[in-house]
Amino acid sequence: MVARVADVSMRRRSFLQGLGLVAGGLTLGLLDEAEALAAPPAKAGAKAAGAPEGLSPNPFVHVSPAGEVVVVCQRSEMGQGVRSSLHVVIADELGADLARVRVVQAEGDKKYGDQNTDGSRSVRNDWVKLRQMGAMARTQLVAVAATRWRVPATECVARDHAVWHDRSKRTLGFGELAVDAGKLRVPDVKKIQLRPRSELRHVGTELPLRDGPDIVTGRGQFGADVKLPGMLVAVVERPPVVGGKVATFDATKALAVKGVRKVVELPTPQGAPAFQPRGGVAVIADHTWAAMRGRAALSITWDHGPNEIYDSDAYREQILSSVRAPGQVMRKVGDVDKAFAEAARTLEAEYYLPHLAHAAMEPPAALASFKDGACEVWATTQNPQAARTEVARALGIGEDKVKVNVTLVGGGFGRKSKADFVSEAALLSREAQAPVRVQWTREDDIRHDYFHTVSAQSLKVALDKDGKVTAWRHRTAFPPIPSTFDATQKRPSEGELGQGVLDLPLAIPNVQAEAGEAPAHVRIGWLRSVCNIFHGFAIGTFVDEVAHARGQDPRATWLDILGPARNLTPEEAGVKKIPNYGTPIADHPVEVGGLRNVIEKVTELSGWEAKRKAGQALGLSAHRSFLTSVAVVASAKRGKDGKPVIDEVWIVADAGLIVNAERVRSQLEGAVIFGMSVLFHGAITMRKGAVEQTNFRDYPVMRIGEAPRRIHVHVVPSEARPGGVGEPGVPPVAPAIANALFALDGTRHRQLPLSAKRPG
Amino acid sequence: MIALRVNGTEHTVDADPDMPLLWVVRDLIGLTGTKYGCGEALCGACVVHLDGEAVRACVTPISKAAGRSVTTIEGLSKDGNHPLQKAWVELGVPQCGYCQSGQIMSAAALLAKKPKPTNAEIDTSLAGNICRCGTYTRIRAAVRVAAGLPKEE
Ligand code: FES
Ligand code: FES
Numbered sequence: 054m055v056a057r058v059a060d061v062s063m064r065r066r067s068f069l070q071g072l073g074l075v076a077g078g079l080t081l082g083l084l085d086e087a088e089a090l091a092a093p094p095a096k097a098g099a100k101a102a103g104a105p106e107g108l109s110p111n112p113f114v115h116v117s118p119a120g121e122v123v124v125v126c127q128r129s130e131m132g133q134g135v136r137s138s139l140h141v142v143i144a145d146e147l148g149a150d151l152a153r154v155r156v157v158q159a160e161g162d163k164k165y166g167d168q169n170t171d172g173s174r175s176v177r178n179d180w181v182k183l184r185q186m187g188a189m190a191r192t193q194l195v196a197v198a199a200t201r202w203r204v205p206a207t208e209c210v211a212r213d214h215a216v217w218h219d220r221s222k223r224t225l226g227f228g229e230l231a232v233d234a235g236k237l238r239v240p241d242v243k244k245i246q247l248r249p250r251s252e253l254r255h256v257g258t259e260l261p262l263r264d265g266p267d268i269v270t271g272r273g274q275f276g277a278d279v280k281l282p283g284m285l286v287a288v289v290e291r292p293p294v295v296g297g298k299v300a301t302f303d304a305t306k307a308l309a310v311k312g313v314r315k316v317v318e319l320p321t322p323q324g325a326p327a328f329q330p331r332g333g334v335a336v337i338a339d340h341t342w343a344a345m346r347g348r349a350a351l352s353i354t355w356d357h358g359p360n361e362i363y364d365s366d367a368y369r370e371q372i373l374s375s376v377r378a379p380g381q382v383m384r385k386v387g388d389v390d391k392a393f394a395e396a397a398r399t400l401e402a403e404y405y406l407p408h409l410a411h412a413a414m415e416p417p418a419a420l421a422s423f424k425d426g427a428c429e430v431w432a433t434t435q436n437p438q439a440a441r442t443e444v445a446r447a448l449g450i451g452e453d454k455v456k457v458n459v460t461l462v463g464g465g466f467g468r469k470s471k472a473d474f475v476s477e478a479a480l481l482s483r484e485a486q487a488p489v490r491v492q493w494t495r496e497d498d499i500r501h502d503y504f505h506t507v508s509a510q511s512l513k514v515a516l517d518k519d520g521k522v523t524a525w526r527h528r529t530a531f532p533p534i535p536s537t538f539d540a541t542q543k544r545p546s547e548g549e550l551g552q553g554v555l556d557l558p559l560a561i562p563n564v565q566a567e568a569g570e571a572p573a574h575v576r577i578g579w580l581r582s583v584c585n586i587f588h589g590f591a592i593g594t595f596v597d598e599v600a601h602a603r604g605q606d607p608r609a610t611w612l613d614i615l616g617p618a619r620n621l622t623p624e625e626a627g628v629k630k631i632p633n634y635g636t637p638i639a640d641h642p643v644e645v646g647g648l649r650n651v652i653e654k655v656t657e658l659s660g661w662e663a664k665r666k667a668g669q670a671l672g673l674s675a676h677r678s679f680l681t682s683v684a685v686v687a688s689a690k691r692g693k694d695g696k697p698v699i700d701e702v703w704i705v706a707d708a709g710l711i712v713n714a715e716r717v718r719s720q721l722e723g724a725v726i727f728g729m730s731v732l733f734h735g736a737i738t739m740r741k742g743a744v745e746q747t748n749f750r751d752y753p754v755m756r757i758g759e760a761p762r763r764i765h766v767h768v769v770p771s772e773a774r775p776g777g778v779g780e781p782g783v784p785p786v787a788p789a790i791a792n793a794l795f796a797l798d799g800t801r802h803r804q805l806p807l808s809a810k811r812p813g
Numbered sequence: 814m815i816a817l818r819v820n821g822t823e824h825t826v827d828a829d830p831d832m833p834l835l836w837v838v839r840d841l842i843g844l845t846g847t848k849y850g851c852g853e854a855l856c857g858a859c860v861v862h863l864d865g866e867a868v869r870a871c872v873t874p875i876s877k878a879a880g881r882s883v884t885t886i887e888g889l890s891k892d893g894n895h896p897l898q899k900a901w902v903e904l905g906v907p908q909c910g911y912c913q914s915g916q917i918m919s920a921a922a923l924l925a926k927k928p929k930p931t932n933a934e935i936d937t938s939l940a941g942n943i944c945r946c947g948t949y950t951r952i953r954a955a956v957r958v959a960a961g962l963p964k965e966e
Contacts, residue, residue, distance in 0.1 A: 130909075131909050132910070132946045262902065262905045262907065264907070265901070265905065265907060266893055268901075268910035268914075269886075269901045269902055269907070269913060269914075269917060270886065270893040270898065271844070271845070271846015271887045272846065272887075273910050274845070275845075275848070277839075277845070280843065280845075286840070311829065340836060340840035340841065341836050341839070341840055342836040342840070412945060413909070413911070413945055414848070414850050414856065414858060414911040414912045414943065414944070414945045415850075415909070415911040416850075461910065461911075463848070463909045463910070463911030463912075464908075464911060464945050464946055492849075495850065495851040495852060495853070495855075495856075719905060719908060719948070720908075722948070722950060724947070725947065726948075726949060727946075727947050748851050748852075748853055748855055749853075749855040749856055750855055754943060754945055755943075755949070756940055756943060756949075757936050757939045757940060757942070757944075757949040757952065757953070758936040760947075760949035760950055762932075
């Protein structure tokens with residue numbers, strides 16, 4: 054029992070850390086991590102049995118005697134472009150010819166360091182580490198060439214897949230050096246010389262989409278596309294209410310369906326949901342259709358458990374009343390109450406955003422083969438190490454007995470960091486004594502998600518007689534992510550508040566942020582940009598409301614409220630700490646100038662002033678998240694039928710240094726559409742503890758006809774330390790468009806989604 | 814036993830007449846380029862051509878395909894050289910890629926009928942294809958490029 058509790062808290066800690074929700078302390082510095090990744094210094098000439106011939110100074114890079122460079126992609130590809138980007142960092146640092154670099158997808162293994170592909174962290178966290186991995190190999194290749202030529206290594210350079218001694222015009226290809234280089238002691242990563250930035254030839258350019266040809270021909274392998282001989286397919290009926298379990302079930306009819314092999318009850322999860330499978334009844338069959346029909350023929354009665362009380366209408370009132378009363382003070386500067394009492398006037402607004410489902414186009418799917426006490430898995434996972442841990446735990450075997458292969462991920466958005474579906478496949482393979490693929494239907498995906506949390510917020514400002522903002526109060530209440538790992542957690546964590554509430558620069562003398570209580574009744578997860586979605590929406594809309602109340606251009610109000618260019622300190626913000634997505638502010642400050650700059654740039658590029666003067670309906674918003682500042686302008690107009698359409702969107706991002714300009718652009722375009730789904734469409738609602746929505750019929754997302762005519766993307770050129778890209782584009786989109794709609798028809802939107810008001 | 818032709822090859826499958834073409838193609842024939850996204854004709858991930866017409870394989874019972882000719886993404890072209898496939902790669906349309914075989918198959922059916930579609934016609938033909946990654950503006954542009962039109966209307 055005790056062990057279990059400890060397990061859960063450890064798990065919780067590591068996942069929250071991954072999210073940047075827990076302050077560092079245990080996290081390794083980049084250098085330490087790179088050092089740990091480097092192979093232990095081998096005795097000269099020693100080669101591990103079975104190791105490939107050639108040079109492998111660390112798990113990320115291998116140079117073969119034939120001159121092929123193999124680079125491992127340790128992160129999951131889910132559309133953000135890691136498989137078209139990360140290898141380039143290693144290859145450039147090495148001096149490899151990209152045409153002779155092969156990319157191999159890593160399985161889940163701690164030797165790669167962190168592999169959890171979320172938090173927009175692949176480049177921002179791995180940039181230095183990947184360069185070090187490439188530089189290690191380069192150092193060894195150069196050392197061998199220098200020895201052969203009897204010249205100092207400092208006179209040799211690696212470029213174009215070879216080492217050159219320019220003075221004597223000699224050159225040796227990487228392949229010719231690989232075997233001898235592999236015999237050298239692995240260099241100390243701390244002493245390794247990284248190239249000057251100017252020598253990284255491909256970094257920052259438009260890089261080709263490596264998986265493009267496979268995808269457009271149907272060859273790309275996603276979670277449900279892997280096959281094994283003798284494989285069966287399972288579909289699971291899970292308890293409709295979280296915390297519920299099977300009371301009784303009758304499988305007679307299901308077993309009578311042609312192709313159904315077996316019906317199995319899955320174990321009921323114990324304690325907090327964490328990443329455990331939900332339990333329920335699985336139908337295992339020869340193919341997917343038989344499994345689906347078998348499941349439809351099951352008759353199950355459920356014991357719903359305590360969460361049956363969850364009702365979205367009642368809960369909405371509950372969390373709104375939570376933000377109508379004082380909460381736990383999490384940020385404090387000056388005295389807001391005094392300022393409100395002395396104000397010429399105050400302005401207050403409430404915002405409510407619903408639960409959302411991730412609804413990636415690929416529903417969860419995993420294939421597992423359990424044999425002789427070991428399990429191999431192929432899964433569409435964002436987090437193969439977590440999948441490995443969870444599968445080992447579910448089966449009660451050691452992690453060394455579990456191998457997790459990563460397929461292409463058909464959209465993740467945070468859902469596929471959770472390994473519940475992978476463990477299901479493993480348990481069912483053991484039961485069936487055959488390889489089993491678990492296929493989630495769309496209905497399963499919508500009903501049994503780790504939902505984006507529901508939230509209520511209240512924002513209030515005080516204005517003096519000149520319209521100057523003298524106080525700002527932000528109250529927020531939402532069931533927090535930590536509740537998924539520890540049911541006693543009812544208040545937002547510091548990391549979640551660090552997503553827009555604690556870290557918002559405000560040049561206002563009195564500031565207070567308060568967190569309300571909100572117990573969870575479903576599994577709460579993280580969805581693309583997480584709490585920034587609702588914090589960014591409320592802030593972005595409220596700034597526009599303040600501008601309107603002051604009779605001022607929203608752009609001027611934004612710049613006025615943010616204040617002058619400076620680095621936000623915890624002292625100024627009135628917080629103990631700025632969580633900053635797990636990165637110390639000393640390394641990556643909250644630069645107000647960066648946020649101001651993207652606002653200035655986006656208003657310039659969109660023709661903000663001229664168009665507004667000409668009476669066009671434009672909306673603006675800005676938000677910093679995952680260390681990246683983004684501003685958005687949207688233009689709304691009336692379509693032929695008189696209904697509003699979003700015509701053009703401009704999005705400007707300062708993400709520091711970027712690796713693949715082309716994929717960065719595509720991520721920002723995608724973020725605009727994702728943000729529009731948040732604004733217009735998505736809502737998960739609960740009755741009697743169960744999800745009401747079923748499929749895209751009642752959980753609509755954006756379709757092509759609603760997409761803006763044009764999305765203009767601008768990325769601020771920068772050589773600064775990289776920020777995130779996958780998520781930060783999302784938060785400012787919905788408020789910018791809501792503000793444009795306000796400019797169009799004077800209706801203020803404070804509750805999402807607007808789908809009822811907007812025709813599809 | 815039901816006979817059908819898939820990408821030019823004759824297949825005989827042992828399936829109930831109501832088994833959707835999607836699962837026949839994926840699970841019985843083993844062509845996994847056609848994707849499952851909703852099972853209810855709501856998302857377009859499963860679009861294939863049945864005698865040249867775009868259909869949603871998830872709601873097309875195999876009995877309807879009996880004796881007819883099915884084209885999946887794997888059979889759209891020999892070497893991925895259909896103008897749409899080339900435009901898709903050139904413009905970097907895919908993000909995760911999961912929806913894209915359905916998008917391309919819908920677009921191919923459109924171009925077969927309307928070699929120079931307007932944006933409105935593209936939007937109408939692809940209205941049933943969801944892309945959660947949000948590649949819509951590039952899809953429009955790539956259909957136009959494949960049709961020999963300028964990227965933007
Ligand atoms: S799977 Fe057929 S339309 Fe969605
Ligand atoms: S590219 Fe991911 S759903 Fe379309």
